[in-house]
Amino acid sequence: MPRTSRRTPEERAALRAALAVGLATAAYGVSFGALATLSGLDIWQTCFLSLVMFTGGSQFALIGVLASGGLTAGPSAITSAALLGTRNVFYSIRMSPVIGKGFLKRAAAAQLTIDESVAVATAQRTPAAQRVGFWATGIAIYLGWNLTTLIGALIGDLLGDVSAYGLDAAAAAAFLGLLWPRLKARQTQAVAVGAAFVATLLTPVLTPGLPVLVAAVVAVVVGAFDLLGTKKRAESGDDS
Amino acid sequence: MSAWNIVILASVICVALKVAGYLIPPRAFEHPTVARIANLLTVALLAALIAVQTLGAGQSIQVDARVPAVLVAAGLYALRVPFVVVVIAAAAVAALIRALT
Incomplete structure (x- = not known):
């Protein structure tokens, strides 16, 4: 240091x-x-x-x-x-x-x-x-x-x-x-709402803890296909 | 599983993840899709945890004092009130509603 x-x-x-x-x-x-x-x-x-x-x-x-x-x-x-x-x-x-x-x-x-x-x-x-x-x-x-x-x-x-x-x-x-x-970007807002919705819907059906994990699938799907994402998304940070 | 098993296993995994980034060559994770999914994963898990923590009661959905408390918290975050103050305010709102009903 x-x-x-x-x-x-x-x-x-x-x-x-x-x-x-x-x-x-x-x-x-x-x-x-x-x-x-x-x-x-x-x-x-x-x-x-x-x-x-x-x-x-x-x-x-x-x-x-x-x-x-x-x-x-x-x-x-x-x-x-x-x-x-x-x-x-x-x-x-x-x-x-x-x-x-x-x-x-x-x-x-x-x-x-x-x-x-x-x-x-x-x-x-x-x-x-x-x-x-x-x-x-x-x-x-x-x-x-x-x-x-x-x-x-x-x-x-x-x-x-x-x-x-x-x-x-x-x-x-x-x-x-x-x-x-x-939550600044539209994509992250959509994922947040989607994941919260999925977790709530599954709570009565699955054992506690599992709904949260299944909700993570929302992130994988939206991320893999870049749904609602801006194509020319700038990488954060300017020090390359 | 005992509480200690859970605490130790989860901690070891989380430390291993941090160490992994210093060991693996950077190119393996440079793909934009992988980085995007990792970022969204954090958002999805936090949002799901909020939903379950606010509405869940074991294996059922229950709307109670937690809902107005979380709404108050959201309003305070929008006003840029510091984290600790918001958390205490949310607890106070829920406790107050429970005391009055």
Whole structure:
């Protein structure tokens, strides 16, 4: 990591962005911690998820399916988490040249590869600023997210009954918050509506957890044929 | 499956996915269709989870206090209210409706 003294203006801007995003993201670890313990996991299992899995979408998906389906929905919960985690493969590919060589460095980078660290990194102009943005965001969120998860888990453990406090609605609102920034294009809006519709229709028919997985087929169909997509869709990011 | 089995297995898979991107040659996943499906997959799963979390009650559909709570959340996100505030507001709306009915 670069020394504190000789930072370019680009690197300082990356650092500021990293801290802002890091603080905002870490704060909602409290909701994850609370919801996880209320879904039936104990405090250790909740903290294990934030320490090891460390990818918000998958963590919320896992506890969401467990909350509605119980331990018998385990396979569906695991599959939901894994499918949501597939986007990290693309993030890793994107960050691989930015991170550079070295086994330990790349292993640490892999663990810190999440929506926010990659978003802050790719928003920077110079390669040095991209590296600062990635590491600063990743480390800030890792520390903050795990601390707030523990706090949330302790709170959730004290609260007791989920529905009385409206925390089941909070889980839905949390998913909505993860989805919201992705709804800009018409194609993604259509997929969201289609998937929600399919999952709702199948809920009375299939065992809990499965409707969510079947709804993923909507994404595969729309994506494979590029339905409702603009043909000349520009690739995000301008640093080629 | 015990809770620990589920937690550990899911975590290992998610870490493996992150590591995979640093191991495989970039060209394998450059195809625009693959990238598009991966992006839409995230959207579809989140939308489906919202639907089930809002309307599902085990293996049935139930419209209750969660629906207005999620609508309030959507309105607040549209107004660019921060995540944590929205989540707390949604919980408060649902809890309030349940307390009053």
